[in-house]
Amino acid sequence: MRRRSSDEEDDAGIVRGATSRASGELSRLWRLETQHQEALTGTTATWGWEAARGNTNPSVAMDTSSSFPFSGSSSQPQQPQDLVQQQLQQVPGRRTPLGAVGLGGFYFSSSPSCPPPPNNGSCPLQADENRPESAGSHHQNQQMGQRSNQHQQRSSGMGGIGGGGGSVSKSKSRQGKMVRLNINARERRRMHDLNDALDELRSVIPYAHSPSVRKLSKIATLLLAKNFILMQANALEELRRLIAYLQQTVAAAGLAPAGGYADLAGFPATPTATKLQQQAQVAATATAQRSSNASVVAPGTASAS
């Protein structure tokens, strides 16, 4: 697992600065995208962000309520977020474990030979990160020196750690302090992993990956990713609908290939697409029946409508 160095922290600050400079550009890009969608669909887009939180910032969300040009059916696929919410509601307390979503080894994937804690004493990285007193994780300690000293001083002032007078209580408090530092290190590593995952998410979100463009904030990344997924789902549904429509049209025209569309057999079907495909088959059968009847009654007069 990659760790941020203090230099990277500085870079992050630079990026933050650059991103703010380009925030207007990003907003403009998304506004243009929305206008494009509205022009195509003739509908007024609503921002997912606005709908959910009442936020008026258009730069963080893509419109997923608007549909693609080919949207003849009013039937909407079940929204993925509904499924996610259902799943979350089914799991009380702790969030879904990473293993349940195929990320079981996420936290301990830095070295395949390193078993997960508490048996990872032989792994330098893990051991060092869980030992704040260790000099192994240099940049992290440097970071601790820069930022966390203030917090530690503050926390000791708040009475979170420390206190006591005798030698026993002194060693006890020292032990408690070490425990606290270990917890802090773990939490820090957890947040770094979370940020790494967010960076990876940013890298696959279609926004301008340019040094002059503002780095997406965490909330913007999540909202954009969610809307991007919804948009992809809508696009897929439209594509399936279009394929079904084309099949129906071609079949009705009697232009279907002899073997049918075998190459599309493996195409994953949604209920809507399946229904349309069935309709297309029925229509093709009816057309073929009509054609045969017509050929009996008046050969050469049957025309595909």
Add this chain to the structure above:
DNA sequence: TAGGCCATCTGGTCCT
């Protein structure tokens, strides 16, 4: 200077 975003610390809760 206010506001946004972030990193970190911290205590609590839940799970294994």
Add this chain to the structure above:
DNA sequence: AGGACCAGATGGCCTA
């Protein structure tokens, strides 16, 4: 008991 997760608090950095 230990670890993961979470939310609140706090302060730093940056921009408008």
